[in-house]
Structures are given as C-alpha cells and as structure tokens.
Amino acid sequence: MNTTTKYAATALAAALGVTVLAGCGSDDGSAGSGASKGSGSKTVTLVSHDSFNVSDKVLKAFTKETGYTVRTLKSGDAGAALNQEILTKGSPRGDVFFGVDNTLLSRALDNGLFTAYEAKGLDRVAPDTQTDEKHRVTPVDTGDICVNYDKKYFADKKLAPPKTFADLLKPAYKNLLVTENAASSSPGLGFLLGTIAAEGEDGYEAYWKKLKANGVKVVDGWEQAYNEEFSGSAGGRKAKADRPLVVSYASSPPVEVLYADPQPKEAPTGVATGTCFRQTEYAGLLTGAKNEAGGKALLDFLISKTFQEDMPLNMFVNPVVEDAELPELFTEHGEKVDTPPTVTPEKIAANREQWIQSWQSLVLK
Amino acid sequence: MAVPVAFFALFFAYPVTAIVGRGLKAGGDWQFGRIGEVLGRPDILDVLWFTTWQALASTALTLLIALPGAYVFARFDFPGKQVLRAVVTVPFVLPTVVVGTAFLALLGRGGLLDELWGVRLDTTVWAILLAHVFFNYAVVVRTVGGLWSQLDPRQEEAARVLGAGRFAAFRRVTLPALAPAVAAAALMVFLFTFTSFGVVQILGGPAYSTLEVEIYRQTAQLLDLPTAAVLTLVQFAAVGGILAVHAATVRRRERALRLVDPAQTSRRPRGAGQWALLGGVLLTALLLILLPLGVLVERSFDGPGGYGFGYYEALQSVGAGGSSTFLVPPLEAVGNSLRYALVATLIALVIGGLAAAALTRRAGRLVRGFDALLMLPLGVSAVTVGFGFLITLDKPPLDLRTSWILVPLAQALVGVPFVVRTMLPVLRAVDDRLREAAAVLGASPLRAWREVDLPLVRRAVLVAAGFAFAVSLGEFGATVFIARPDTPTLPVAVARLLGRSGELNYGQAMALSTILMLVCAVSLLLLERIRTDRSGEF
Numbered sequence: 096m097n098t099t100t101k102y103a104a105t106a107l108a109a110a111l112g113v114t115v116l117a118g119c120g121s122d123d124g125s126a127g128s129g130a131s132k133g134s135g136s137k138t139v140t141l142v143s144h145d146s147f148n149v150s151d152k153v154l155k156a157f158t159k160e161t162g163y164t165v166r167t168l169k170s171g172d173a174g175a176a177l178n179q180e181i182l183t184k185g186s187p188r189g190d191v192f193f194g195v196d197n198t199l200l201s202r203a204l205d206n207g208l209f210t211a212y213e214a215k216g217l218d219r220v221a222p223d224t225q226t227d228e229k230h231r232v233t234p235v236d237t238g239d240i241c242v243n244y245d246k247k248y249f250a251d252k253k254l255a256p257p258k259t260f261a262d263l264l265k266p267a268y269k270n271l272l273v274t275e276n277a278a279s280s281s282p283g284l285g286f287l288l289g290t291i292a293a294e295g296e297d298g299y300e301a302y303w304k305k306l307k308a309n310g311v312k313v314v315d316g317w318e319q320a321y322n323e324e325f326s327g328s329a330g331g332r333k334a335k336a337d338r339p340l341v342v343s344y345a346s347s348p349p350v351e352v353l354y355a356d357p358q359p360k361e362a363p364t365g366v367a368t369g370t371c372f373r374q375t376e377y378a379g380l381l382t383g384a385k386n387e388a389g390g391k392a393l394l395d396f397l398i399s400k401t402f403q404e405d406m407p408l409n410m411f412v413n414p415v416v417e418d419a420e421l422p423e424l425f426t427e428h429g430e431k432v433d434t435p436p437t438v439t440p441e442k443i444a445a446n447r448e449q450w451i452q453s454w455q456s457l458v459l460k
Numbered sequence: 461m462a463v464p465v466a467f468f469a470l471f472f473a474y475p476v477t478a479i480v481g482r483g484l485k486a487g488g489d490w491q492f493g494r495i496g497e498v499l500g501r502p503d504i505l506d507v508l509w510f511t512t513w514q515a516l517a518s519t520a521l522t523l524l525i526a527l528p529g530a531y532v533f534a535r536f537d538f539p540g541k542q543v544l545r546a547v548v549t550v551p552f553v554l555p556t557v558v559v560g561t562a563f564l565a566l567l568g569r570g571g572l573l574d575e576l577w578g579v580r581l582d583t584t585v586w587a588i589l590l591a592h593v594f595f596n597y598a599v600v601v602r603t604v605g606g607l608w609s610q611l612d613p614r615q616e617e618a619a620r621v622l623g624a625g626r627f628a629a630f631r632r633v634t635l636p637a638l639a640p641a642v643a644a645a646a647l648m649v650f651l652f653t654f655t656s657f658g659v660v661q662i663l664g665g666p667a668y669s670t671l672e673v674e675i676y677r678q679t680a681q682l683l684d685l686p687t688a689a690v691l692t693l694v695q696f697a698a699v700g701g702i703l704a705v706h707a708a709t710v711r712r713r714e715r716a717l718r719l720v721d722p723a724q725t726s727r728r729p730r731g732a733g734q735w736a737l738l739g740g741v742l743l744t745a746l747l748l749i750l751l752p753l754g755v756l757v758e759r760s761f762d763g764p765g766g767y768g769f770g771y772y773e774a775l776q777s778v779g780a781g782g783s784s785t786f787l788v789p790p791l792e793a794v795g796n797s798l799r800y801a802l803v804a805t806l807i808a809l810v811i812g813g814l815a816a817a818a819l820t821r822r823a824g825r826l827v828r829g830f831d832a833l834l835m836l837p838l839g840v841s842a843v844t845v846g847f848g849f850l851i852t853l854d855k856p857p858l859d860l861r862t863s864w865i866l867v868p869l870a871q872a873l874v875g876v877p878f879v880v881r882t883m884l885p886v887l888r889a890v891d892d893r894l895r896e897a898a899a900v901l902g903a904s905p906l907r908a909w910r911e912v913d914l915p916l917v918r919r920a921v922l923v924a925a926g927f928a929f930a931v932s933l934g935e936f937g938a939t940v941f942i943a944r945p946d947t948p949t950l951p952v953a954v955a956r957l958l959g960r961s962g963e964l965n966y967g968q969a970m971a972l973s974t975i976l977m978l979v980c981a982v983s984l985l986l987l988e989r990i991r992t993d994r995s996g997e998f
Contacts, residue, residue: 106935140862141525145955145956145959146959168862171680172680174680174681175680175681178679178680178681178683178847179850181683182482182847182850182851183850183854183861184853186854188850188862189862199662202683236897276666278666278677278681279521279666279677279681313665313666314665315661315665315666316661316668316957317959318959319560319662321965322958328661328966329962329964329966329967330961330966333759333762334968350960350962351962353962354962354964355764355962355963355964356763356764356770356774356963356964357764357765387567393971448682459666459667
C-alpha cells in the first residue's frame with residue numbers, strides 16, 4: 096500500500112509538471128495577456144458577459160494611449176455575470192464590470208457593487224441614458240429588443256408585417272410569433288417589459304391572455320427561438336422553421352447581412368418598430384478593485400469615440416455618445432427605432448419577480 | 461488516500477458547502493425552516509416529480525437499448541468494430557446545445573419523422589428520453605461491454621456442458637459476474653439523467669424542468685440562493701441515497717473474476733440468430749446515434765452556394781469585417797480544448813487511481829463513505845460548484861478564480877468518478893492470492909503491483925483515461941464560467957457562435973461541432989488501438 100502511494104505520488108508530481116508546462120503553453124498562445132501578467136498594475140481587468148467583444152486594434156490603441164493592457168473575463172450571460180459579481184463583492188475578480196442593463200441595474204446598485212466615478216467625456220453621452228446621478232455606473236450602449244419578421248414570408252403571403260404590440264393580436268398573425276421564456280432569457284424579459292410599458296401594469300395580463308389565444312409559442316432561450324423556430328434566420332431556414340415572427344434585437348437584420356457570404360443586397364429580416372423595449376448597458380468601477388486608476392482610464396475609454404464606433408459591429412448595439420458615427424451596415428440595413436415607452440429601473444426592481452411569476456402562470460401553464 | 465481526500469475537500473466539499481451555507485444562513489444563523497418552506501411549494505414538487513420519473517424512464521430505456529449493444533461489442537467480431545465503438549462514444553462528449561439542434565432536426569417540424577410519418581416529438585417527453593439514450597448509450601456499452609469482453613466464455617460453456625440451458629447458464633454464470641458492471645452503468649445513466657440540464661432545457665421547452673435546471677435558474681438568473689441551496693440539498697440527498705443503495709448491491713456481488721484477454725472472447729457471429737442480433741444493434745446505432753451526428757455534419761457543409769468547405773475556411777480567420785466573436789480564430793479552440801483535456805485527464809487519473817487503489821485495499825465504513833463521496837460531483841450542478849469556486853478560492857495563494865488551472869480542475873472533478881468506477885471493479889476482481897504468491901516468491905510490493913496489478917488493470921486505466929479525456933473535452937457547464945475569452949474551449953466556442961444571428965456564425969458552429977466530434981472520435985480511436993496493441997502482453 097505504502098509503495099503504491101509513493102508510486103502514485105511520483106505520478107502526481109509528474110502530472111503537475113506537465114500541468115505547469117501546458118499552462119505556459121496556453122499563456123504564450125494568448126497574445127498580450129501572458130506577457131503583461133507579471134507587471135501587475137499595468138494590467139486592467141474587465142469582467143463582462145459572453146456577448147462582450149472588441150476589436151484587437153482598439154484594445155491596442157488603449158494600451159498605446161494609457162500604458163494599460165486590458166485583460167477580459169467573460170462569465171456567462173448578462174444575468175449570471177452580474178450575479179457572480181454580487182457574490183464576490185468586495186473581493187472582485189477584476190477592476191471594471193461591463194454589462195449590467197436597466198432591467199438589473201438596481202440589483203447592482205442596491206448591493207453596492209460600484210464605486211462612484213464620473214468618466215471623462217460624459218457630457219457627450221445622451222442624457223436620457225444617464226440614469227444614475229451619483230455616477231456609480233456609466234452608460235455605454237443601448238439596444239432595442241423588438242419583434243423581427245421574415246420578409247420573404249410576408250411578401251409571399253402578400254401580407255403586411257405587424258408594426259405594434261396591438262398588431263400582434265390580430266387574427267392575420269395567428270400562430271406566427273415565437274418568443275423566449277421571460278424567466279430565463281433576457282430578450283424574453285425585455286419583451287414582457289415592453290408589453291408592460293405599452294399596455295400598462297393593469298393591462299399587460301389581459302394582453303398576454305389574448306396573445307396566448309393568438310398562438311404565441313414560448314421557447315427557453317434566444318438561440319432556439321431565433322435559430323430553430325424563426326423562418327427568417329439562416330439557421331431557421333435550414334431547420335425549415337415555420338414561425339415568421341420572433342422576439343430578437345433591432346440589430347439582428349444587419350447581423351444577418353454581415354455574417355452571410357456573399358452578403359445579400361437587402362437583409363432577409365425586418366423589425367416591427369412599434370414592439371421595442373430599450374435596454375441600456377452600463378459599466379462601473381468595482382468596489383475593491385485592485386487597479387483603480389486603470390479602471391478609471393478604462394471607463395473613460397469605453398465612452399471614447401474610438402470604442403463607441405467599434406462597438407456596433409462587435410456587439411451589435413448602438414453607441415450612447417452623440418457624435419459617434421454608425422457604420423454603414425447599420426444605417427443601411429437597420430431600422431431606426433424612436434425612443435420606445437419604458438419602465439424605470441426602480442419599478443422593474445420592485446416588481447420584476449412578481450411580473451415574471453404572473454407571466455409564468457399565465458403563459459406557461 | 462490523503463491526496464484524493466485533500467483534493468475533494470478543497471475543490472469540491474469546501475466550495476459547495478460555502479455556497480449552500482450562504483443560502484441557508486441569515487445573519488449567522490442557520491435557517492433550516494426554509495427547507496420546509498421551499499419543499500412545500502407546488503411548483504417545486506412538480507419539478508421533483510418530473511426529475512425522478514424521467515430519470516427512471518430514461519435509465520430503463522437506455523439499458524433496454526444498449527445492453528444488446530454491450531453484448532455485441534463484447535462477444536462479436538465484425539469489420540469496423542473499433543471505429544464504431546469510438547463513434548458511439550462521441551455523443552457522450554458533445555455539448556448539449558449542439559445535440560439539441562441535431563435532435564430538433566430529426567424529431568421536430570419538417571424533421572425526418574415528420575416527413576415520413578407526420579410524427580413530431582419536440583417538446584414532448586419522448587424527445588428528452590431519446591436524447592438521453594443517445595447520450596448514454598456509450599456508458600452502458602463501455603462499462604458493461606468492457607467487463608463482458610474479459611469474462612471467460614468457457615465458464616458459461618462449462619455450465620452448459622454440465623446440463624444448464626442457454627438461459628440458465630447465462631443467468632447463473634454470466635449475469636452475476638456482470639451485475640456490478642450493469643449496476644454501475646445504470647447508476648451512471650440515472651445520475652446523468654437525474655441531473656440533466658441542456659437536453660431538458662432545449663428539447664423539453666419551458667414546460668419541463670429538472671432539479672438541475674431549477675438550481676441553475678435560481679442561482680444564475682434570480683440569485684435566489686436560499687431556494688437554490690434547498691434544491692441543492694435535495695439533489696444531494698437523492699444522489700447520496702442512490703449511491704448508498706448502489707454501494708450495498710455492488711459489495712454483495714463483487715468477487716474475484718477470472719479475467720481474460722478480450723481478443724480471445726470475441727469471434728465472428730454464427731447462425732441466423734446471432735447475425736440478426738448484430739444487424740439489429742447496428743441498425744439501432746445507425747438510427748439513434750449516427751443519424752443525429754450526420755445531420756450536424758450535413759449542415760456544416762451546407763453553405764449558401766451549395767455544399768462546400770466555406771464554413772471551415774471561415775474558422776481560420778478572426779472574423780468578418782475585422783469584428784470577431786473571439787479574439788482568436790475559432791479554430792484555435794481545438795488546441796485549447798486538447799490542452800485543457802490532457803491536463804484534466806492526468807489529474808483525474810492520478811486522483812482517481814489513488815482513490816481506487818485505496819478503496820481496493822481498505823475496508824470499513826469510512827472508506828465506503830468515501831467511495832460514495834467520490835461520485836457526488838456527478839450529481840451536483842455545475843453552477844453550484846462554479847459559484848462555490850467564486851466565493852471560496854478567492855484569497856491568495858488560492859485565488860484561482862481567474863487562473864487557467866480552474867478549467868482542468870473543474871473538468872477533472874467530473875472525470876475522477878469515471879476513473880474510479882472503471883478501475884474499481886477490475887481492481888477488486890484481481891485475485892489477492894496472485895499478489896500473495898508474488899510476495900512469497902520474493903517480489904517487493906512495488907514489483908508485485910507492477911507484475912500482477914498493472915497488466916490486469918492497464919486496459920481499465922486506458923478506458924478510464926479515454927472517458928476522462930472525452931468528458932473533459934465536452935465539459936461545458938463549469939468551463940463556461942471560467943474559460944478566458946482568449947482561450948475558449950470547443951464547446952464554449954460553439955455556444956458563443958450559436959448565440960449570434962447570421963448564417964456564417966451558425967455554419968461555423970456546425971463546422972466546429974463536427975470538428976469536436978472528429979477530435980473526440982480520433983482520440984477514442986487511438987485509445988482503442990493502444991489497447992489492442994498492448995493486449996498481447998497479457
């Protein structure tokens with residue numbers, strides 16, 4: 096027995112040796128982050144959700160300007176990423192968190208997640224996105240959750256696509272809409288909040304009863320709704336999907352163009368502009384950040400023109416800085432959504448669970 | 461024994477206890493009253509009931525379909541056997557996002573069943589059950605078949621010479637010897653289906669929810685830690701109960717078996733009955749496993765301009781228009797995955813091997829308890845472990861939250877039970893008298909281990925390594941929380957691509973899934989070859 100243990104202990108030592116080697120290998124492979132690791136304060140860590148993306152050249156510009164190298168940590172979808180930050184409050188994994196939106200903002204603020212910092216250049220940021228006067232968070236982008244439609248379907252049927260929440264109840268659109276579970280999906284929740292903003296806190300339940308009677312289908316997540324059920328998307332066409340209406344984003348049509356080869360002249364999908372709910376995403380300096388100076392520089396950078404103009408084609412959201420120019424792809428294939436009716440973060444915070452519960456018992460059961 | 465105990469205490473027990481504790485404590489006091497509160501809710505009871513019955517049904521169905529397969533793989537020789545054995549294991553390691561897509565293509569609207577007979581199974585429990593069989597077929601074939609192929613068929617033949625009928629000989633000789641392996645396999649399948657996450661979410665729709673799905677929702681989405689903690693405890697209790705029952709049955713039936721070289725036990729099928737059995741098994745594998753995999757491959761080639769390698773070529777570049785879903789070309793995920801999986805396999809083999817060796821030599825209540833404890837990571841949700849890591853491993857020198865080592869550690873946690881389960885029956889079956897004889901003849905304990913145990917368990921080690929490696933390759937739940945964006949693993953890369961609209965992203969996801977399948981199949985195939993080459997030594 097003892098000898099066996101010794102033998103195995105040697106094996107463990109060998110395994111750990113290999114482990115270390117493999118570790119070096121993977122660090123060398125990741126350009127930038129490995130080299131800067133040793134020099135501590137010259138690295139600033141950004142924690143975000145899976146959808147965060149930025150061009151390499153933009154990150155390099157930041158390094159050149161400030162001397163800081165950005166290390167990114169992504170952890171799950173928006174809700175999960177925020178909740179992990181709340182759990183590690185006081186001993187954060189990074190310096191800046193990006194990706195808390197107006198549906199979850201008060202959860203972050205109530206938990207004291209962020210240290211106040213007024214970012215440089217805030218005067219150029221659209222005033223209606225600046226909800227926190229104490230500057231604990233800085234608005235970075237906005238995006239609209241809207242019903243998308245399959246242009247070909249409606250052209251073939253010689254039917255006008257719906258435009259508003261009220262349109263979705265019409266018999267002509269029976270059994271056409273697929274949406275996401277509001278309890279587990281961010282666009283699903285956005286759509287529910289959109290109906291609450293449009294129909295009022297007293298009217299939304301009646302609205303959903305009618306929507307259910309008109310054959311709305313609910314699936315768990317955006318991936319299924321968009322790729323499997325929606326007939327207008329690339330995945331949906333392959334899956335012979337049969338729902339020409341889906342809850343997605345106002346930026347989805349440009350994405351369909353960008354990620355097609357060859358790129359079509361016109362996006363295959365359109366947006367029902369009267370069915371939108373606006374999300375604003377914020378970033379903030381984490382309380383207990385190890386590199387506070389670097390974090391502040393990064394926040395300034397997030398609302399710089401360089402970053403704001405890079406964002407649309409990486410995260411498919413709109414800049415909040417008023418003089419940032421949208422890429423041609425967006426102006427050509429996207430549809431402009433006027434500021435839709437909204438629900439304040441405080442109201443969302445107070446009612447979120449109850450709204451979701453009543454939605455679940457109304458729609459899922 | 462000390463090494464595996466320390467490993468589990470630090471990387472499993474401590475994080476899980478901490479996160480559960482966070483949920484059940486308010487102001488320093490334990491709030492056990494919450495357990496009753498949560499368990500009284502009708503929606504939670506629904507979840508519990510569904511979790512249990514679908515797991516039972518899935519396990520029964522998997523055994524029913526896969527046991528003939530285990531027999532065929534163990535006893536028959538046929539061309540392409542090695543390849544097929546590797547291929548049927550591939551589903552086991554595919555991320556559920558991908559499998560869900562494949563199954564919807566077959567069972568959903570416009571799918572094969574729909575076109576042939578107008579049958580649609582999506583959002584029914586049948587889709588869930590079939591997907592569970594798809595995932596777990598290999599568990600039964602490899603666990604049961606592995607042992608079956610090493611049982612000496614002459615024992616059964618001897619019984620028949622002595623007058624036992626075919627069935628009686630099977631029941632009295634082979635079945636008792638196989639029982640521990642069947643029980644182990646059934647246990648694995650039950651565990652996986654009891655804690656099923658992705659399959660239920662995608663194929664069941666929002667109407668069905670297992671405990672695991674509910675724990676994820678309460679933790680990651682709602683941050684309702686008290687409810688999540690109670691559900692984790694319930695899952696713990698259920699899994700612990702099953703493991704205890706299993707440990708008891710296995711102990712009663714395990715004994716020294718005469719193991720032989722599997723090359724001697726398999727032969728060409730003879731007679732119409734055996735050919736029909738082989739044909740039936742092959743047809744099942746074709747319909748149930750190759751068809752869904754084929755759909756993925758087909759879609760990865762099905763570009764806008766007809767069939768071609770377009771999506772594969774796109775994988776080598778960072779992205780269209782200078783934008784990217786990752787900071788690196790998606791193809792680099794292959795290298796990342798292999799590196800992580802290799803490290804995870806080594807850790808799992810060392811920890812699992814030590815634990816299995818210790819469990820073979822020692823008896824007693826404490827050791828038996830540890831045996832069951834080693835299995836627990838399979839029954840605990842990845843989100844619980846992941847969030848537990850976050851709040852416990854947060855101080856130097858163990859601030860591992862942003863370290864790459866966390867990925868293989870989390871993967872190894874899931875790999876260890878496979879190593880232990882695969883090696884334990886074989887190690888226990890080694891006749892102790894062989895070791896004693898070696899010792900009497902003057903061999904040192906190390907020499908005795910090398911000359912007696914090692915040759916007999918080498919196959920088991922390789923099978924265990926293959927499983928651990930495959931599980932690590934496909935592990936998604938824990939990895940997604942910790943994988944760094946510059947080093948995504950294959951499943952993480954697939955999920956991120958599927959999380960975006962656009963034809964190219966969808967096509968690339970299918971192409972990457974196909975590559976993941978190939979990498980797994982090749983790795984498993986290599987193992988099969990090593991196995992055969994060395995089997996000549998004993």
